[in-house]
Amino acid sequence: MVKYSIENHTKKNGIDLCEITRRNDRYVPINTSEGKGIQMNGNLLINNASIYDTSHRSFFGGNLLIRDGLIEHISADEIICENASVVDAHGAALIPGLVDVHSHGRIGYDFDSATADQMKKMRMSYAAQGTTTVVPTIASAPFSQIESAIENVKAAGFDAIHLEARYLHPKRRGAHREDLLSLPDQGELLTLLKHCDPLHVHISCAPELSGGEEFIKTARMYGATVGLAHSDADYDTAMHAIEWGITSFTHTFNAMPAIHHRNPGPVTAALTSEDAYCEIIADGFHLHPAIVKLAYLAKQPHRLVLITDSMSATCCPDGEYSIAGEKVFVRDGKAVNTEGAIAGSTITLLDAVRNLMRFCGISLAQALPYATIIPARMIELDSRIGSIECGKRADLLLLKPDSTEIDRVFCSCLP
Numbered sequence: 001m002v003k004y005s006i007e008n009h010t011k012k013n014g015i016d017l018c019e020i021t022r023r024n025d026r027y028v029p030i031n032t033s034e035g036k037g038i039q040m041n042g043n044l045l046i047n048n049a050s051i052y053d054t055s056h057r058s059f060f061g062g063n064l065l066i067r068d069g070l071i072e073h074i075s076a077d078e079i080i081c082e083n084a085s086v087v088d089a090h091g092a093a094l095i096p097g098l099v100d101v102h103s104h105g106r107i108g109y110d111f112d113s114a115t116a117d118q119m120k121k122m123r124m125s126y127a128a129q130g131t132t133t134v135v136p137t138i139a140s141a142p143f144s145q146i147e148s149a150i151e152n153v154k155a156a157g158f159d160a161i162h163l164e165a166r167y168l169h170p171k172r173r174g175a176h177r178e179d180l181l182s183l184p185d186q187g188e189l190l191t192l193l194k195h196c197d198p199l200h201v202h203i204s205c206a207p208e209l210s211g212g213e214e215f216i217k218t219a220r221m222y223g224a225t226v227g228l229a230h231s232d233a234d235y236d237t238a239m240h241a242i243e244w245g246i247t248s249f250t251h252t253f254n255a256m257p258a259i260h261h262r263n264p265g266p267v268t269a270a271l272t273s274e275d276a277y278c279e280i281i282a283d284g285f286h287l288h289p290a291i292v293k294l295a296y297l298a299k300q301p302h303r304l305v306l307i308t309d310s311m312s313a314t315c316c317p318d319g320e321y322s323i324a325g326e327k328v329f330v331r332d333g334k335a336v337n338t339e340g341a342i343a344g345s346t347i348t349l350l351d352a353v354r355n356l357m358r359f360c361g362i363s364l365a366q367a368l369p370y371a372t373i374i375p376a377r378m379i380e381l382d383s384r385i386g387s388i389e390c391g392k393r394a395d396l397l398l399l400k401p402d403s404t405e406i407d408r409v410f411c412s413c414l415p
């Protein structure tokens with residue numbers, strides 16, 4: 001047995017971050033502070049953990065073996081493995097890494113304008129706070145800037161991209177600059193999809209705009225998933241959009257007409273649809289806690305998705321920033337543009353999980369799927385991430401005893 005030691009992992013924001021990327025059949029934890037890597041032969045064994053079982057939404061005592069960055073074996077019995085590095089979890093909770101399908105940035109960088117190297121730094125920062133998979137979300141920008149952002153996202157090694165750009169209704173544009181908006185365009189869509197290959201593409205649009213139906217059908221035909229977003233659609237149009245291929249509602253309630261008892265609007269379509277996923281921003285600003293509970297009751301157990309919609313000021317002090325070409329002011333963690341419209345959040349996805357627990361009176365075990373396997377399903381990456389199962393990536397969070405605080409992060413594919 002190889003004893004796991006402090007040299008085998010790095011520290012990020014006070015959190016241990018153990019990189020287990022496969023390089024020449026060895027795990028190479030990078031010591032970023034001193035610029036040196038320590039190579040370990042073989043496998044990583046996490047013993048004596050309280051492992052989260054997604055299908056039963058409960059924990060069980062067990063051990064877990066990681067090989068080549070993938071989960072190879074999970075057992076309640078002892079796992080014998082020669083030459084394995086060993087972590088003793090001392091009974092602490094081991095949960096899947098979180099999956100954020102809608103985030104625009106953090107640590108001062110925005111996915112619209114960040115370089116590939118800056119995006120790699122962002123990935124480390126997301127992972128250090130528990131989000132081991134993030135889907136870079138591109139806001140409205142000139143078409144050429146969107147194209148270069150796509151190239152940077154690919155170069156930084158992400159799995160997927162969320163294009164929340166351009167094809168939005170001007171009346172519901174929120175913080176997106178009006179002159180950057182456009183009608184859904186088949187030619188642009190095909191160009192974007194070609195540029196994005198091999199990333200999974202999630203694209204948000206307002207379906208009621210001219211060309212919306214063809215746009216959605218084409219996106220689905222080419223394998224993209226589609227969110228209804230920044231839309232002025234009524235209930236009937238939103239229901240038609242689901243038939244055309246809409247798979248989710250982007251930040252449900254925000255940037256769309258509200259529910260009225262004689263004019264149900266797109267929110268009612270979102271909450272009553274059996275198949276469509278509903279993203280919600282549970283930061284306490286975008287939605288009243290009672291609305292979060294309403295969405296939870298309507299969409300649990302399999303169609304609610306926690307997102308952050310976080311922007312560049314996340315993990316930064318209050319001040320002046322920008323999103324989608326517009327100035328944004330952050331005060332006490334709340335981001336608003338010059339017109340007072342909310343312009344993204346500054347929360348982490350783990351904070352959103354904690355808020356969901358508090359707002360809805362549910363346990364961590366009940367809340368976790370909404371930030372792990374369900375968002376993974378929404379973007380069709382659930383065969384690789386989102387739960388602790390053999391064959392999936394070893395993206396794992398070890399929590400402190402009886403707490404939702406992170407003790408250590410294991411992330412299998414950091415840059």
Ligand SMILES: [Fe+2]
Pocket residue numbers: 164174229230251255
């Ligand atoms: Fe948005």
